[in-house]
Amino acid sequence: MKVFITEHMDVARLNRRRFVFFSSVFGLTSLATWFVADLYWRDAEGLSGLEIVLLALFVPLFAHIAVGFCTALAGFYVINRGGDSSRISLSSPEGGPHRLASTAIVMPIFNEDVSRVFEGLRVVIKSVQKVEGSDNFDFFILSDSNQPNQWIREEVAWVELCKQVGGFGKIFYRKRRQSINKKAGNVADFLRRWGKNYRYMVVLDADSIMTGEALARLVSLMEANPSAGIIQTAPRTVRGESLYSRLQAFANRIYSPIYLAGLNYWQQHEGNYWGHNAIIRVQPFMEHCSLPELPGNEPFGGRILSHDFVEAALMRKAGWAVWLAHDVEGSYEEGPPTLIESAKRDRRWCQGNIQHTWLLTARGFRPANRFHLLMGVMAYVSSPLWLLFLILSTIEMVNQASTPRPDAADMLPDTTSLFGYSVAIPEALTLFSLTMLLLFLPKFVSVVVLLGRSEEAAAFGGRWRVVISAILEAFGSMLLAPVNMIFNTKFVIFTLLGQGVGWVAQKRSAEEDGTDWREAIITHGPQTLFGLVWGVSSLILIPAYFAWLSPVLAGLVFSIPVSIFLSKASFGRRAMELGIFLTPEETHPPEELRQLSQNLEECYRHLPPFEPLRADYGLMQAVLDPYINAMHVSLLRQRRTSAVAREWFAKLQLRLLREGPGKFTTKEKMALLLDPQSMINLHRELWSLPSESLAEWWRLAMRQYNVLAAVPSTALYR
Amino acid sequence: MAAVTGEPFGAAPAMGLPEAFRPKTGTMESWNAAYVRVEDYLRAHRIHNRLHQSRLIQKILERAARRHEEHPALDPTMVAAEETEALMDGWFGDVLDEKGQPHDRLAIDGRVALLLCDGPVHWPYAFLDEDNVPEDFVKAMKSSHLEAGPDLAVSSMVPRPIDLGRITEAAGETLERFERWPVLRALFLWLVFASALGGIFYITR
Numbered sequence: 001m002k003v004f005i006t007e008h009m010d011v012a013r014l015n016r017r018r019f020v021f022f023s024s025v026f027g028l029t030s031l032a033t034w035f036v037a038d039l040y041w042r043d044a045e046g047l048s049g050l051e052i053v054l055l056a057l058f059v060p061l062f063a064h065i066a067v068g069f070c071t072a073l074a075g076f077y078v079i080n081r082g083g084d085s086s087r088i089s090l091s092s093p094e095g096g097p098h099r100l101a102s103t104a105i106v107m108p109i110f111n112e113d114v115s116r117v118f119e120g121l122r123v124v125i126k127s128v129q130k131v132e133g134s135d136n137f138d139f140f141i142l143s144d145s146n147q148p149n150q151w152i153r154e155e156v157a158w159v160e161l162c163k164q165v166g167g168f169g170k171i172f173y174r175k176r177r178q179s180i181n182k183k184a185g186n187v188a189d190f191l192r193r194w195g196k197n198y199r200y201m202v203v204l205d206a207d208s209i210m211t212g213e214a215l216a217r218l219v220s221l222m223e224a225n226p227s228a229g230i231i232q233t234a235p236r237t238v239r240g241e242s243l244y245s246r247l248q249a250f251a252n253r254i255y256s257p258i259y260l261a262g263l264n265y266w267q268q269h270e271g272n273y274w275g276h277n278a279i280i281r282v283q284p285f286m287e288h289c290s291l292p293e294l295p296g297n298e299p300f301g302g303r304i305l306s307h308d309f310v311e312a313a314l315m316r317k318a319g320w321a322v323w324l325a326h327d328v329e330g331s332y333e334e335g336p337p338t339l340i341e342s343a344k345r346d347r348r349w350c351q352g353n354i355q356h357t358w359l360l361t362a363r364g365f366r367p368a369n370r371f372h373l374l375m376g377v378m379a380y381v382s383s384p385l386w387l388l389f390l391i392l393s394t395i396e397m398v399n400q401a402s403t404p405r406p407d408a409a410d411m412l413p414d415t416t417s418l419f420g421y422s423v424a425i426p427e428a429l430t431l432f433s434l435t436m437l438l439l440f441l442p443k444f445v446s447v448v449v450l451l452g453r454s455e456e457a458a459a460f461g462g463r464w465r466v467v468i469s470a471i472l473e474a475f476g477s478m479l480l481a482p483v484n485m486i487f488n489t490k491f492v493i494f495t496l497l498g499q500g501v502g503w504v505a506q507k508r509s510a511e512e513d514g515t516d517w518r519e520a521i522i523t524h525g526p527q528t529l530f531g532l533v534w535g536v537s538s539l540i541l542i543p544a545y546f547a548w549l550s551p552v553l554a555g556l557v558f559s560i561p562v563s564i565f566l567s568k569a570s571f572g573r574r575a576m577e578l579g580i581f582l583t584p585e586e587t588h589p590p591e592e593l594r595q596l597s598q599n600l601e602e603c604y605r606h607l608p609p610f611e612p613l614r615a616d617y618g619l620m621q622a623v624l625d626p627y628i629n630a631m632h633v634s635l636l637r638q639r640r641t642s643a644v645a646r647e648w649f650a651k652l653q654l655r656l657l658r659e660g661p662g663k664f665t666t667k668e669k670m671a672l673l674l675d676p677q678s679m680i681n682l683h684r685e686l687w688s689l690p691s692e693s694l695a696e697w698w699r700l701a702m703r704q705y706n707v708l709a710a711v712p713s714t715a716l717y718r
Numbered sequence: 719m720a721a722v723t724g725e726p727f728g729a730a731p732a733m734g735l736p737e738a739f740r741p742k743t744g745t746m747e748s749w750n751a752a753y754v755r756v757e758d759y760l761r762a763h764r765i766h767n768r769l770h771q772s773r774l775i776q777k778i779l780e781r782a783a784r785r786h787e788e789h790p791a792l793d794p795t796m797v798a799a800e801e802t803e804a805l806m807d808g809w810f811g812d813v814l815d816e817k818g819q820p821h822d823r824l825a826i827d828g829r830v831a832l833l834l835c836d837g838p839v840h841w842p843y844a845f846l847d848e849d850n851v852p853e854d855f856v857k858a859m860k861s862s863h864l865e866a867g868p869d870l871a872v873s874s875m876v877p878r879p880i881d882l883g884r885i886t887e888a889a890g891e892t893l894e895r896f897e898r899w900p901v902l903r904a905l906f907l908w909l910v911f912a913s914a915l916g917g918i919f920y921i922t923r
Contacts, residue, residue, distance in 0.1 A: 049920055050920075053917075138868070140867075159833065159834070159864070163834065163836070168834070168864075168865060169865055169868075172865070172866055172867045172868065173866050173867075174866065174867055188875055191873070191875050192872060192873060192874065192875050193867070193870050193871070193872060194867065194868060194870070194871055195871070195873055195875070196871035196872075196873045197868065197871045286873065286875045288878070290875045290876055290877040290878060291877055292877040292878065292879050292880055293877075294882075294890070295882070295887075295890030295891070295893065295894055296890060296893040296894050296897060297897060300893060301890070301893065301894075310880075314880075358882055358886050358889075358890070359880065359882065359886075360886070361882065361883035361884075361885050361886050362880050362881060362882050362883055362886070363881040363882075363883050364881065624762065625762060626759070626762050626763050626829050627763075627764075627829055627830075627832065627833040629829070630825065630826045630827075630828075630829030630830045630833065631829075631830055631833060631864060633826050634826050634827075634830050634864050635864065635866050680822050680825075680826070684799075684803070687755065687759050687799050687802075688795065688796045688799035688800065689795070689796070690748075690751065690793045690795045690796065691751060691755075691795070702758055703758075705762065706758050706761045706762060
């Protein structure tokens with residue numbers, strides 16, 4: 001147990017902040033609940049069973065919105081006062097000098113775009129090399145890729161990168177034979193092997209970019225705060241091409257500062273960990289954050305999928321501080337390019353977050369961490385609750401419409417009443433306005449704050465463009481919200497019914513054509529149908545209520561064209577030309593992002609491998625190319641294999657050379673690639689056997705490969 | 719006994735090699751195939767310099783031809799591949815000071831060293847040249863080795879059980895019981911369904 005309370009805000013002050021924050025949430029929720037209860041009460045002088053259910057649903061849903069609103073309000077207050085006097089970033093100023101210590105930058109990857117991963121890493125490394133004391137940093141690519149092509153491309157790219165940046169002995173590559181426990185297991189495997197060599201580690205996602213200055217500053221912050229266990233940065237969403245990703249990046253860039261400042265206001269040293277772009281103190285992490293399995297099987301129990309929140313809670317439980325360094329510049333990530341890709345990511349996150357329900361009452365967890373876990377659960381569970389609330393509200397409205405209305409003289413006046421005082425505004429309108437205020441005021445305030453700073457507004461394309469982009473973003477998010485509600489409802493139900501998710505590589509870059517009609521119809525068709533049925537029945541039965549529902553219905557009914565429209569890279573580019581959704585990272589890109597885009601453009605200009613060889617190009621290179629074969633073998637661990645296994649491998653080798661890889665399963669290819677002796681034998685046999693003894697595929701490979709190899713062929717094309 | 723089958727070599731120099739190259743055994747097709755294979759293999763090593771390539775091919779095929787005379791049953795392609803391998807092993811052994819090591823090790827170490835120092839690019843005439851190997855090339859070869867990870871510093875990281883609290887433990891036990899008894903799970907689902915049905919019935923009255 002380790003506690004350094006001196007670095008933290010004093011308890012009384014922190015408690016005051018939390019009291020104000022949670023009291024505001026409570027107060028707003030109480031006020032809104034009053035209005036709803038009054039609204040239900042006045043129609044029939046009492047609450048029906050359905051109305052009690054609606055009220056019970058309304059309270060947590062409104063509280064959830066109120067948390068966001070109060071966070072933003074706290075952030076606005078803090079930013080207006082020139083920033084929080086208690087934030088971790090103050091303990092090491094930007095620009096240095098920085099106190100550095102041994103730090104491992106680890107990047108777990110799984111079947112990711114190799115060019116993106118290694119070019120991303122290249123700009124991070126180049127940026128770190130400019131920092132004084134860069135010798136303190138080592139880089140680890142931790143691969144769990146399970147596709148033969150992917151694996152070989154990663155190895156080739158690693159060697160090329162090391163050659164090009166002089167990284168041998170500083171940049172390391174590890175491929176696990178068995179991908180146990182996914183990303184958390186991959187990081188744990190690194191820690192078990194080399195963790196002892198480092199005081200800190202920075203975890204990067206495959207699409208993360210961090211500048212050398214940001215990394216050095218994080219280490220310096222850790223050195224200045226010996227009680228800090230984790231410092232999480234707030235990565236900015238960048239490099240969006242499709243309209244969808246640019247809209248998300250704009251929202252993230254313009255609205256997140258006040259939310260993040262507000263979050264830091266009340267959480268202080270009891271923050272959260274988001275899994276990447278964060279620095280971790282290795283020793284306590286190893287001691288306290290190895291995760292056990294949850295009771296039962298997946299998807300509810302078993303391995304903890306969303307490990308980051310739990311790791312933060314365990315660090316806090318052990319007495320180590322977890323900070324959010326929201327104002328450390330130079331931390332970036334990429335977002336999903338389309339609505340459908342975003343939903344796929346949510347499907348994984350949903351299962352992980354719902355698992356956290358187990359941990360809400362875990363002994364020893366700090367209340368702040370329980371709250372983080374609860375918010376994570378609510379991020380998904382709120383969707384089915386909202387859907388249920390809306391459907392039940394429709395039923396309630398139908399009930400009311402079908403009940404004979406009393407004479408006007410007998411009816412209570414439609415006013416807003418509070419504590420016996422009445423205002424001549426319909427109560428439903430008051431409630432609606434309050435909800436809209438909570439949803440849109442933080443956005444409005446963010447825009448106003450930005451407009452007040454002409455230089456910053458110019459970086460977003462100028463004041464008018466900020467206003468237009470913000471209006472379009474609000475409209476876009478209004479259309480997307482009901483679609484996400486239906487997606488998340490489906491994911492929650494699937495998880496509860498025991499349907500787990502597989503581990504699939506995340507798609508991060510936009511394709512020119514975006515989502516095709518077929519995929520959009522299959523994905524959004526049921527949502528459209530649901531919206532149509534709901535809308536038509538509302539219109540027939542309760543026309544007055546239809547207007548209230550129309551924003552929700554519009555999102556559902558138009559989900560197919562909206563999804564396709566937002567997915568197009570060409571529309572994203574056109575919007576950029578028009579100055580819509582511009583961010584400072586687009587108008588004044590930092591050197592690292594500019595270099596990354598330039599390098600990737602060069603990479604993607606190269607032609608893909610010859611079509612007939614493409615499917616097994618990695619295996620082909622590992623067998624045929626003398627250098628790649630040698631490199632691959634030298635990276636494999638020598639293992640003793642039984643005579644039976646050797647016989648099996650011999651048969652497999654012969655089959656591969658005689659028949660080609662067409663009929664080989666991925667498992668068989670991986671088995672050969674994992675066996676050094678097989679790879680040595682295959683290389684020798686391939687080049688010694690007469691052509692007639694080889695499959696046509698290999699003969700073609702030998703002819704074509706040497707044409708391509710006229711220029712040194714590497715994954716990074718330098 | 720084999721294989722002076724097919725058309726023997728005539729007077730014309732085969733495959734652009736100097737006149738001295740006259741395999742006494744094997745067919746022209748088979749030696750052509752061997753030539754192509756050796757050429758491909760050298761190109762796969764990024765030896766693109768035609769002059770250097772031709773010199774090496776000649777050297778390899780001459781050795782192969784001599785050995786083929788003793789074992790005419792063997793395919794010239796295979797013999798040429800073995801001679802290429804032997805030539806490379808000898809050269810790697812000399813340059814890396816690893817003479818006497820098994821072939822597999824020499825070949826892997828040598829090729830990795832060549833790859834890392836970009837030997838064929840920076841010293842286009844030197845690879846497999848037995849007389850003139852520049853000093854800096856040898857130095858670069860010797861200092862090139864692949865290190866995928868630093869030395870291991872193994873430590874343990876043991877999962878610690880999390881005390882989930884009484885409520886969660888009870889829920890966990892219930893769920894585990896459901897998993898063990900599918901009948902219970904079905905009954906529970908029916909109960910939830912029936913309750914939902916009852917609820918809908920009530921609220922729509």
